[in-house]
Amino acid sequence: MQYDIHNSIKIPIEMLAIGMFVTAIERTKRVNLTNAGRVSNDHSIAQLVTNGVTFVWVDVALSAEGSVSGEIDAFLRQNETSNETSNETSNETSSEGDVSITASEALAKSKKQSRFAQHKRASKIIREAKGLAQKLINQTFEGKTIDVVNIDQWADDLIELVAINSDALQCISALRNKDKYLLEHSVNVAFLLVNFGKYLQLPQDTLKQLAIGGIIHDIGKIKVDDKVLLKPSRLTPEEFDQIKLHQVYAKQMITNVRGLSHVARDVCLMHHEKLDGKGYPLGLKGEQIPLHGRMTSIVDIYDALTSDRCYKKGMSSAEAFKILLGLAPHHLDQTLVYKFINCIGVYPVGAIVELSDGRVGIVWSSNQLKPLKPEVKCFYSRKYKRYLDVTYVDLKHTSVNIERAIAPYNLEINATPFFDLK
Structure with a gap:
């Protein structure tokens, strides 16, 4: 794939950091449109230095979140004047074309294109997720076998975009449609779990299993009577017992999901368990509920509270946080609740x-x-x-x-x- 250097910012090799996406390098005032890619380790940076590279072009939109620091912004502002002067005489670049632009132009253009690129990609991933969720619902309802391999690529794309910048996904997922609650809730839980898992520095494969588990976590609800599931008023005890059966249905239905890991399975079957043992379906207590099960309980409740439902309007994130904290430590893991709030922010993107x-x-x-x-x-x-x-x-x-x-x-x-x- 060919990357446009005009979408990138030019920085000294000394400021290059792990996670930045390099689109070009400069050696002895000659620009090489080299094989683009994200810097993965210190050895790669040392190799560039050894090879005499003095400047690199970095695409902010494709760089990992946090890798392009405020120090670079400061450097660009400080060097804006000198760059404007040097650009008049810096036509000694490769025959691939003049790529000289001012630092301020590059930064402004990069930020603008970064917004569009990330939001466009986020919209695509959300659309694909809803399509996947609908397909899973249809196939499980029909009793067909599902292969997790069909979800893998989407999960990888989700994890990559969260790694680059989760803000765009969070903003897109904030748009709600109460008539499509089951689909959107599944997608949002998957995204929030991956974002939370990344914050907790969980392994890449675990993030993938969290995404897969999030997509299928409420699959059992398709077998609950719509009159109960969509009732616009308070449920009777008997009706709530019917709702709780969705976990029993889910356990039966996921037997048709080939290749499902224990993490994804637990996400699906344990998100209504409570630390005090008063949850369902198994009444697990404390450490009997694994980390990913406790994470999903928090994420599931948060997204349900902030979503419009047939019987209520979605509340603000601040109101939802108060409820989550009120449910800790008896129902929810208090430490994880605080970490979740820190993860998505006191004022989350999309609020x-x-x-x-x-x-x-x-x-x-x-x-x-x-x-x-x-x-x-x-x-x-x-x-x-x-x-x-x-x-x-x-x-x-x-x-x-x-x-x-x-x-x-x-x-x-x-x-x-x-x-x-x-």
Whole structure:
């Protein structure tokens, strides 16, 4: 595959780090459009230095999250003037064409294209996931055998995009449709599990099994009577017993899933177990519930709380966090609950927030070092009761703060169109 160097930023070899995606290298003022790829270890960097490489071009969109640090932004700003001057005389590049652009142009262009590329890819992965989930539902309902191999590639794509930048996926998955709850809930649980597992530094193969388990975790609900499953009011004890049977159905149905690992199986069958032994279907207690089972309990409840259902509106992430903390330590693993909140952020990407100046927007990208200072896509003013020109506000560069999180149903306008990248 040929990568466009114009989508990349130029940095000194000394600033190259593991996880960055290199699209070109410069040796003795000559640019080589070499085989592109992500830097995987220190040996690769040392080899470039040994070979006399002085500068590299890095694609921010394809680099691992966190690998392109603020130090690079500072370097680019400091060297912007000198780069503009040197670009006038830096035509001594390869015959493959003039690739000289200013640092500020490269950074701005890279960030813009990064947004589009990541959101486009995230949308594709979410669409594929919903298609897979629907196919699994149809096949299991018909009693057909399913091969996990058919899910593997999607799981790999999901893990790769989470590794590059989970923000785009989190933003896309924040869009909900209550009429497709079962599909979207399965997809969101899979994504959140992979993101949580990455935060906990679980092995790559475990992340894949978490994704697969998340996709099938509620498969048993397709055999629950819709009158009970979609009832818009409080369930009777008898009806709740019917809901609980979805775990019994799931145990029977996953026997038709060929190649299912014990991790994916546990995700499917243990997400309603509780630490105090009062969960179902097995009534497991404490350490009898493996890590991935305890993780899924937290993720499943969080996504259910923040989703619109036939009988309720989805709440804000802040409200959901309070409930999760209230369920710990008797039902949920308290340590894992705190880690989950740290993982997705106090104000998760995709959350709707009101700023201290009255502007309303969507949390667009996270800030791991300053979680209370994310980037917000603003589009409305509650102060003036009118729409605004869309602006991206990086709160770490302003005195404005987030005043509160807003549940979508509590917002007087429809925010859905602003989840698009515009």
